[in-house]
Amino acid sequence: MSAWEGLRVVVTGGASGIGRATAEAFLAAGARVAVLDVSVDDLPASAVGVAADLRDRAQTTEAVDHAAQTLGGIDVLVNNAGISAIGTVEGNDDAEWARVLDINVVGMARASAAALPHLRASSRAAIVNVCSIAALNGLPDRALYSASKGAVLALTFAMATDHVSEGVRVNAVSPGTVHTPFVDRMLARFDDPVAERAALDARQATGHMVSPAEVAATIMFAADPSLPSLTGANLDVDGGVTHLRVRR
Known part of the structure; x- marks a missing residue:
């Protein structure tokens, strides 16, 4: 039997892009998947859709609880929902800073807080936060986005420390x-x-x-229940951008 057979997975932002590829990969491996997104009209086949705006704590908690009830619990939370932003520190006003940080960072914290009571009841509990190489590389015209992903990376390490004794592993994947x-x-x-x-x-x-499928496979690796010692890690899947310097 597959290690993923029957695993109960919640993917935020799972209706498109990396999130959709991740939901599809878990489903193909035999997991049961709930997708949380602002719109759940078009989802991978067999996925449970739950509409939620992660900027609203009550709505997020209600959505996660509904997903847990539908799936019979939660073993894995994939915090994938996020938005981009372009510009230097002069390029975005205060409202945009607040919006991006609210979704990319605080929204991730809201989803995690809602999922933790369910994860503590699982013997295979894992959280995977989708970060970015922007957290550790000085990318041009990405000041706000980089700041948000730097916060996600720090949040990952803090969460891993806080919840390791509870049997909840927390890792980041940086595409x-x-x-x-x-x-x-x-x-x-x-x-x-x-x-x-x-x-x-x-x-x-x-x-x-990088393909969405490659990121999805890395997320599944980070969540793999057969790797109980993998926690507090950041896994790059970036085509060598961070560490390789290749002459062409």
Whole structure:
């Protein structure tokens, strides 16, 4: 029997991109999956959809509790929901700073707080926070986004420390540039989408963007119940951006 057979997984932001790929990967492995997103009209087959805005604590708690009731508990929480932001520290006003941090950081804390009572009842409990290489690399025009992901990384280490004695493992996964529908929409706005796509591919030492499926596989590794000593870790899946310097 698969290690994932019957595992009860909640994925925030699971309707598209990395979150959708993650939900699909868990489902394909035999897990039961609930997706929390602002819209759950289009979800992977067999996934349970629960509409939720992570900016609202009561709504988040209600959604997580509903997912737990439907699944019969929670073994894994994947904190994937998040938004991007472009610009230097001069490029975003206070309202945008508050919005991004509220979703990317506080929303993750809200979902985790709601899930912890259910996770404590599991013998295979794990939380995986989707971070970014922006947390540890100085990326241009990403001041707000980088700040939010730096906070996510620090939050991951703090949560891992707080809950290790309760049997809840907490890890982060940090993708590089991932080829998602969001990226395709961004490329479509350029005069030469093909050239821009080539430039994005060239950023990685591997010569291509990271696929959502690769990130999903890394998330599953971080949550693997057969790895009880894997906690407080940050796993890069970035095509070598962080540590490799390759001449072409």
